[in-house]
Amino acid sequence: MDRRRIVGIGLGALAGAAYGTGPLFFKAYVYPAGVDWIAMLVWRFAFATLVSWLWLFAQPRARAALLELDRRTVARLLFNGAFFVVNASVYYAAIEKIDISLVALLMSAYPALVAVISLRLGYRFEGKLAWGSLAIVILGTVLTIGGVNPNTNQGGIILALLSPVFYSGYIVFTAWTAGERPGQTADMRSKGKGAEVPPAVAGAVMMSGTWAASIVIGIVTREPMLPNQIPAAAWPGLIGIGIFAAAIAIQAFYASAARIGAAQASLMATVEPIVVIFLGITFLGEAFAPIRVVGAAIVLSGVLLAQFATPSESRPVVLEEP
Secondary structure, eight states: OOHHHHHHHHHHHHHHHHHHHHHHHIIIIIGGGTOOHHHHHHHHHHHHHHHHHHHHHTOHHHHHHHHTOOHHHHHHHHHHHHHHHHHHHHHHHHHTTSOHHHHHHHHTTHHHHHHHHHHHHSOOOOSHHHHHHHHHHHHHHHHHTTTOOTTSOHHHHHHHHHHHHHHHHHHHHHHHHHTOBTTBOHHHHTTTSOOSSOHHHHHHHHHHHHHHHHHHHHHHTTOOOSGGGSOGGGHHHHHHHHIIIIIIHHHHHHHHHHHHOHHHHHHHGGGHHHHHHHHHHHHSOOOOOHHHHHHHHHHHHHHHHHTTSSOGGGOOOOSSOO
């Protein structure tokens, strides 16, 4: 396996692990302090936007690429970012109602949805081994849901099930913006020059759209979200969720999708539920169920198997080194 493909795989796994810290920050620090998901989203993406723009301006090539953006591309990036709020809203609204491990496990249906959508719109899985690895991941996810308390809030389950639907749409939109098209990743189409919009630039502009959309939601719902309305105990969680579960996660996933395609990057990011389960059991005292451990092991096996599923002649090359 060439080093460039490994970078794409690693970025996908990093994105999943970084996303996995979000529920912990929210449920351990933010929500107990009296801050609900709406105010959390406003400050999550405020910090993420700040970090993303600082990262962009620290790179001369990224600054130059920013100046080359046309209005249509900027509008598309802002729309992608704003759309992400839909997924984030139902995801964290669900976390307020049910265990973070269950939310993450239900959320992990999105790789299958992305794989199906990519059959027509993106870089599809090739061969029985690729689809077999996806089936293994789905099986592992089903097993990890085993042992769910029958008294679990049904509204929370419905919200958690909606999240992968919206997230799949966001992933496909974002991969398309990066340059992915039917049968080709962004790297393939550019012959190794990478995404049409570099990750640092795309991340900063998209995050700005996400932040703006979250502010609109806060204003419409009259949510207390001014700095003096946020309890001091919530700030560490808000900073953590903004940096790790937004700035790092979103940019890493975008860069991964540009290298190996949205479907493959989504599969790599399925390490997220494993991270969430571990954090939930370790820090939040959530119920430990042996079947979930078995399921998590199967998910990880499917992810590892997928690395041997893509024919070498169709493996993409990478854009600029991160």
